[in-house]
Amino acid sequence: MLDLTKYSSIGAALKDAVEKFANETCLIESDREREKDRLTYAEFKRRALPLARALQDASFSATDRASIIMTNQSKWLISAYAIFYSGGVLVPLDYKLTPAEQWQLLCHSGAKILITEYPIWRQLSNSPARGNATSLETVLVTEAPPNADLAGAHRWEEFRGSSEPAFIPQERKDVASIVYSSGTGGHPKGCMMTHENYLEQCVALTSLYPFWPGVRYLSILPTNHAIDFMVGFFGPFTCGAAVVHLRTLRPEFVREAFTKYTITYVSLVPLVLKNLQKGLQTKFAELPPGKGKIFDKLVAINRALTKPHPRLWLSRRLLKQVHAAFGGELRAIIVGGAFTEPQTLQFFYDLGIPVANGYGLTEAGTAITVNDLRPFRADSVGKPLPGMEVKIVDPAPDGVGEVYVRSKTVMSGYLNDPELTAETILDGWLRTGDLGKFDAQGHLHLSGRKKNMIVTEEGKNIYPEDIESVFEALPVKEFCVFAANYVWPKRSMVGEQLILVIHLENNQNLTDELKADIANRNSRLLNYKRIHGMVLFNEDFPRTASLKIKRNDLATLLAQLDRDHAILPL
């Protein structure tokens, strides 16, 4: 691994990595049964540098912003390398957002360059919101069909300069990327992550979960997400490991990839992990009674022998078939993006597959705490990573309070939002808005949220403000969306739901027509963003002088209602 303490930027570290590991496999890209591409670090460099040159020829220079909206694939990483090489700031956006949302974030970020895939560009270029992105100068589109109308974009594959690009150095405190943690509904939260944030986080994470040449990381979580960016790009690259991309994320192809490419690490969201668990449990239940009993005994033996720490070689022998299905080389499943239930973690650990469970948020880098597996603990989110100071503020008698973090991995602030930055980072401490406590062994236990938002099992952060626009002009006096657990605090990190609070006009009733209108609007939202119930409130909402709803005050009023009776099903 490179000694990252000596580097001042992502670009400088990556530049050395592609030299140092020139002959190691860097990227493998597979589409269903077909392997589309396989690159060494030297080949990766040969593809990235002409792109860097062309970007520089297009007057892309230091601190300019370039956005990537792509599914996980080799061109994502090649493009990011070229951006960092040129001293640029990366703006990775979620390819699953709607075109209007993507345009909104492109505008907010001030991106000068956009690198995207043809199907995504087709939707973006047809969106009426396109006109707002005045700072955007150049669009590069990958994999466009030969006669496609590119709507002003250039072909990524042909966008190449012929001379050597200049390497533009950056300092540790310079912004490396702007990562949107949420805010597609009028309050974009663009976390400004510095080069130092990534360098420090990478050192901390790889001290617990090391990469080396020969390691193969299966990249499934979107690369725009902090976790995959770190463990599916920067981490493996600075250690000479390989990243495997799948162009089709159907479960059967994902399953196949484990054995085909003998995967070492993979990151998943809790929903996928749970699904994997269900699938395995069904298979185990189908074993003939005799075999089933033997299998259960082997699992019990494995559990006993791996109690103090994992013994991979032993687990692989004891539970050979299970491990063979995962390729036989899997060292750990990294799970993140949302809270994972302890029984799921324990299920995999008992099979000899450690799950690197942790806790983090974009604003704090990738991870704040991670389970160090010595010993494995399913009931906590682990201990703070090296370099992380974590404290519990204003604890209740049971020790639960708000989690604050201070470290070199904490963002420098929110883009164009000094007020929100000042509210979020107090004297260098990041207020996470999450509630938790430490146990005697120094493990952090999360138990709820202080902030008005939910995190789904798919790892999506949903802020009520962001989905209210779909209910705009609803024929009621006023409405507001809340996270139910924010109004009625609940010590839980799972099953979080959003509710729509409605104040009807005088003499107005909750008619079937109104209910249908609400249900219809709700169905326009992506499935994980939908509200689960509504609450009728018969008083005027408290408002500021500028008539904005005072959400906190309204929540306090709502809290006086009985939750179970107040929430009406849709």
Next chain:
Amino acid sequence: MPTLENTTQEVLTLAEQHFRLAPGSLSPSDDFFKKLGIDSLQTLELLSRLENHFNIELPDYEVQGVSDFKTLAERIQSRL
């Protein structure tokens, strides 16, 4: 080539079989997340079944944001 109506009907029948529902219980305008209570992962499993049945490849991006059977059938139809 089958008509869009035929394709839609086949999609509904396959979805009913896949999720073990009574024949005729799904309709084209049904939102499959809501009606079936499924998540995006289960949708992907259904897509694989549809691909095998129609003998087509449906790239993941084609079904991004699709949540009703009618639109899904249209996407399939365009690749038949």
